[in-house]
Amino acid sequence: MTLPKPAEIFDRDAEWHELARFVGDERPGATLGVVSGRRRQGKTLLLYQLAQATGGFYFGATEATATDSLRRLGTALGEHTGAPGPVHLPDWAHAVDALLALGRDRPTTVVIDEFPYLARTSHDLPSIVQHALTPGRPERIGSRTRLLLCGSALSFMGGLLAGSAPLRGRAGLELPVAPLDFRAAAGFWGITDPALAVRVFSIVGGTPAYRREYVQDDAPADAADFDNWVTRAVLNPARPLFREARYLLAEDPDLRETALYHSVLAAVAEGNATRGGIAGYIGRKATDLQHPLTVLEDAGLLVRDPDPLRSGRSSYRITEPLVTFYEAVMKPAWTALEQRRGADVWRGAQRRFTSAVLGPRFEEMVRQWAGRFAGPETLGGLAAQVGSATMTDPATRTSHELDLVALGEQPLGGAPRPVLAIGEVKWGRTLGQPDLDRLDRVRELLRRRPGADAERTRLLLSSAAGFTEQLVAASAGRTDVLLVDLERLYGGD
CATH class of the missing domain: 1.10.10.10 (Winged helix-like DNA-binding domain superfamily/Winged helix DNA-binding domain)
Structure with missing residues (x-):
């Protein structure tokens, strides 16, 4: 059964789907998920609503001593389980086992938000969680707790499952909230x-x-x-x-x-x-x-x-x-x-805003459009890498700055990687025929370059100020030219 996303959550369909799948897993055995993302992205709302929708347990950690945090967690557990008073938690090993015990009868969502606050005062906490989730341990086998650790300190959260970190190999979900x-x-x-x-x-x-x-x-x-x-x-x-x-x-x-x-x-x-x-x-x-x-x-x-x-x-x-x-x-x-x-x-600050903020961000948005929203039919393939690049002309010893280069997947067998598109992106300048001519020349340079397949490279021109009539007319009969205006950026592929 699917878990409807609450109306309070805007967008985040993919994140909600992954979380719902994780907490709805009926298989026996406690499991671990890690949710990360910078502050103010809506992680707390997402996880709190998940706990509410599934009848689970949510605990938001604060900057406090280990003793105080254990006391707060015990109080929250007592209220959640209907105990006559706070649950006594002498240490984190007992605390984690108490969280696993919540899932004895059914899959149970358990959220520990701002986990780095707890680990900062109890450095062995990740190792304690690792031990609690050891395969074959009775407390894990007899539990269907779906434990979600969430944090905003990306440097800490990124290392939680990396390399030789204690929890590496223990998580069944690693979800970034961007x-x-x-x-x-x-x-x-x-x-x-x-x-x-x-x-x-x-x-x-x-x-x-x-x-x-x-x-x-x-x-x-x-x-x-x-x-x-x-x-x-x-x-x-x-x-x-x-x-x-x-x-x-x-x-x-x-x-x-x-x-x-x-x-x-x-x-x-x-x-x-x-x-x-x-x-x-x-x-x-x-x-x-x-x-x-x-x-x-x-x-x-x-x-x-x-x-x-x-x-x-x-x-x-x-x-x-x-x-x-x-x-x-x-x-x-x-x-x-x-x-x-x-x-x-x-x-x-108008000129500075346009040159240092608006122009570069617009270029990045167009690159994101090419990598995320433009379909394979638009670019002639699925873009695997999109970025900006510098192309050197050996004959004239000049460099060509390309605001956009979209590469396809690397073919098997060492064949040259296809260059799906190269592009010129400008916020405040109307693009015209000279811009298309320049991209044509750069494509010819690419075709002579070993290691790149530019035979079907498309030429992308994007401008918030629009295009000259000459450019529009010149591109009308060419399937290899893409004109991306603001309306297409926000509504088309």
């Missing part, structure tokens, strides 16, 4: 104007809490209201969203040198996407950046994108739009913003 994609975010904010949706997404991204608690449901009414909305909701010191980007770094316990991490993020926000570029911007050696870059990646704030056309070359980008907006627009004018001069700051 921010909403740009299409879902537009629906969540109630925005039907694609151009406005791009602008809003470029600032707040797809984090659900930024729509509700952080701006009190204040969304721009229309395109004309966007500037006023930025001033009153984002650049307003009285709104929680104002300091949120700074708190994102402070919340992760592994991010101790916040000044260094902010400098790295500022470098990337300024367009320094390579390790060498970041090092030059912050005045460090490239070899000194391995640790901070790794920590920021583990925390989910940075991602390293391999160049699809050049092995060993990669670039970094900030995953959270609000962090990019903060580093590019807010931090340089922080004093003025604290003095409530948000309207003045915003007027002076």
Whole structure:
């Protein structure tokens, strides 16, 4: 029987389906699932509603001593089971066995939210859970508890099942809860104007809490209201969203040198996407950046994108739009913003917002469209990797920047990997025939290059400003040219 998703949960159909499948497993034996994701993505709502819908047990951990946490858990267990008083839990081994005992009679959902808080004061807790779930152990065999451990500290949660970690091999579910994609975010904010949706997404991204608690449901009414909305909701010191980007770094316990991490993020926000570029911007050696870059990646704030056309070359980008907006627009004018001069700051930041925030985010959205929403018929195959790339012309010794390169699956037998599409993406410039001609030339270079199959490569042009009549006419009779405007970005494949 399927478990209906509660009306309070927006989108998250795939996540709900996986959770419902996991907790509804009728087989004997306790099982473990791990749910992770940055704060404010709706994990707590998702898991609380799951526990409610299945008659399960939900416990939200807090920052407290081990003794206090055990006391709170015992009290919650007593209330859940109808015991005359709190359940006495002398240690975590007894506590985990008490959770397994909840599932003696039927599959029972048990959620421990913010598990890293507990593990931070009881370092052996993951090992205790591992022991409790040992195959053949009577307490596990006699239980059908579906234990879900959830956490927002991505560096910790990512290591929970990795390498030689105690719980590796014990989990039957590993579910990341990511921010909403740009299409879902537009629906969540109630925005039907694609151009406005791009602008809003470029600032707040797809984090659900930024729509509700952080701006009190204040969304721009229309395109004309966007500037006023930025001033009153984002650049307003009285709104929680104002300091949120700074708190994102402070919340992760592994991010101790916040000044260094902010400098790295500022470098990337300024367009320094390579390790060498970041090092030059912050005045460090490239070899000194391995640790901070790794920590920021583990925390989910940075991602390293391999160049699809050049092995060993990669670039970094900030995953959270609000962090990019903060580093590019807010931090340089922080004093003025604290003095409530948000309207003045915003007027002076328009060019910077477009070049450092809006343009790069729009490019990433088009790449996401190609990788997630464009069907195999659109690209001539299923895109396995989408990124930006640099293509060198050996004859003229010039480089061609490609905003989009979509690669297909690697064929068996060592055959060249198909290049499904290359593209030009611009937010504020109308694309025309010269842009198509340039992509034609780059495709010819690719066709002469060993190791790449570019015989059926399609040429993708995307612009929020539209296309010239000449380009539209030239592409009308060509099946190898894709014009992606805002309407297609948000509604088509």
